Amino acid sequence: MQQNSFDSFLQSIGLGTLSLHGYGPLILEGTLTTLKLAGFALIVAVILGLLGASAKLSRLAPLRFIAQSYTTLIRGVPDLVLMLLIFYSLQNWLGALTDYMGWDYIDIDPMAAGIATLGFIYGAYFTETFRGAILAVPRGQGEAALAYGLSRWQTFTLITFPQMMRFALPGIGNNWQVLLKATALVSIIGLADLVRASQEAGKGTFKLFYFLIVAGVIYLLITAVTNAILGALERRYHVGVREAKR
Amino acid sequence: MIELLQQYWKPLLWTDGYHITGLAMTLWLLVASVVIGFLVSVPLSVARVSERRWLRWPIGFYTYVFRGTPLYLQLLICYTGIYSLGFVRDQPLLGSFFRDGLNCTILAFALNTCAYTTEIFAGAIRNTPHGEVEAAKAYGLDGWRLYVHVILPSALRRSLPFYSNEVIMMLHSTTLAFTATVPDLLKIARDANTATFLTFQAFGLAALMYLAVSFILIGLFRLAERRWLAFLGPTH
Numbered sequence: 001m002q003q004n005s006f007d008s009f010l011q012s013i014g015l016g017t018l019s020l021h022g023y024g025p026l027i028l029e030g031t032l033t034t035l036k037l038a039g040f041a042l043i044v045a046v047i048l049g050l051l052g053a054s055a056k057l058s059r060l061a062p063l064r065f066i067a068q069s070y071t072t073l074i075r076g077v078p079d080l081v082l083m084l085l086i087f088y089s090l091q092n093w094l095g096a097l098t099d100y101m102g103w104d105y106i107d108i109d110p111m112a113a114g115i116a117t118l119g120f121i122y123g124a125y126f127t128e129t130f131r132g133a134i135l136a137v138p139r140g141q142g143e144a145a146l147a148y149g150l151s152r153w154q155t156f157t158l159i160t161f162p163q164m165m166r167f168a169l170p171g172i173g174n175n176w177q178v179l180l181k182a183t184a185l186v187s188i189i190g191l192a193d194l195v196r197a198s199q200e201a202g203k204g205t206f207k208l209f210y211f212l213i214v215a216g217v218i219y220l221l222i223t224a225v226t227n228a229i230l231g232a233l234e235r236r237y238h239v240g241v242r243e244a245k246r
Numbered sequence: 247m248i249e250l251l252q253q254y255w256k257p258l259l260w261t262d263g264y265h266i267t268g269l270a271m272t273l274w275l276l277v278a279s280v281v282i283g284f285l286v287s288v289p290l291s292v293a294r295v296s297e298r299r300w301l302r303w304p305i306g307f308y309t310y311v312f313r314g315t316p317l318y319l320q321l322l323i324c325y326t327g328i329y330s331l332g333f334v335r336d337q338p339l340l341g342s343f344f345r346d347g348l349n350c351t352i353l354a355f356a357l358n359t360c361a362y363t364t365e366i367f368a369g370a371i372r373n374t375p376h377g378e379v380e381a382a383k384a385y386g387l388d389g390w391r392l393y394v395h396v397i398l399p400s401a402l403r404r405s406l407p408f409y410s411n412e413v414i415m416m417l418h419s420t421t422l423a424f425t426a427t428v429p430d431l432l433k434i435a436r437d438a439n440t441a442t443f444l445t446f447q448a449f450g451l452a453a454l455m456y457l458a459v460s461f462i463l464i465g466l467f468r469l470a471e472r473r474w475l476a477f478l479g480p481t482h
Contacts, residue, residue, distance in 0.1 A: 078432075078456050085449035092443075209327040212322055215315075220311065
């Protein structure tokens, strides 16, 4: 309904060619799916990244080895291959399991699978980002906190993490952009994201080129908005840092 | 697993008997797009750092758009989007170009990697130590000679570490080619999966092959860095 009034508004100001031909709601839904997928995958990836970074900096050799193989393997194999591998294999194994146990067939929800897979893949990239950032915080900060009697958890949340974020944010911004663009791949495993929605709208109206461009503009808008948010965060975590004038 | 290998080792590596497929196709996609991207990005990066706005801004816009949208979308636009336009289909030359999946794939990949490479090179040109430029000017070099003999050799060397990342990313991006019916490594793995239902083995094998190629590329770039970047390293 709302979309139709938007279309007639465009027509009334002489921009009828920009109308979405009633496919506005579909495109909007696809955009929301993309955002939801990217947002949740980001959360999973950040958690995995923090775990991976602490494992890489751990004193225990097995933990370091696991984290090292995780980042090497994931970053050496294309995301799309990993996505197909994880998605279809999980589906097969779950099918075999349900057969074996005599349960009903369980279909994996593509959204959950997409979030898990993307989170797992980008966790490896975040591991490297956070590892670098943790190393950039002067060692004395953590030692001083421990000397003041803070627990290890308090040291991390109150001392290391806030200082680490300043070094991690540029890397987080880059990873986020790559992650956002990688969500386009999930339309290949059958999720109705922004790319899929624009393809459907394009096929329905015989204006495929136009709707694909619309999708591209929406991706650019999302990036612009998140860049602004990241800029604000960077200023926040920069508070109290003195810089020499050049 | 053995059956899968027996049946598919040949298409996975280079041919299904009719076309170039599998690894050979993946490498061809990579080489073609990276070479085209490199050749175009060198002049573009020089223009990107130009003092003239009308030269700098359009290229900035191009890299912004191509780095800000998914490659999959760009490939869709090249392969299905452009061909859906009436005037392209009616024009014989354009029509036959855009009907072919391989052409569209290489075009989309080259445009994409060119955008990233342009920014990498432009960044390196901007960071050229001012002493190098001043020394070159003192020796009487200016205009294109300054670029060809001093700035570009220096900037291209310093971009090697970032450029190697871009090439690896591009190798990973070639997996999208199957969506435009190009029989690359992943397409063969998918075919093997559909025919044998050995999902984990088929995709796992492809993953290992991509991993091996990534490692070889990383090794080659390490050699290249040792050859051309040794002067920047710490003195051991």
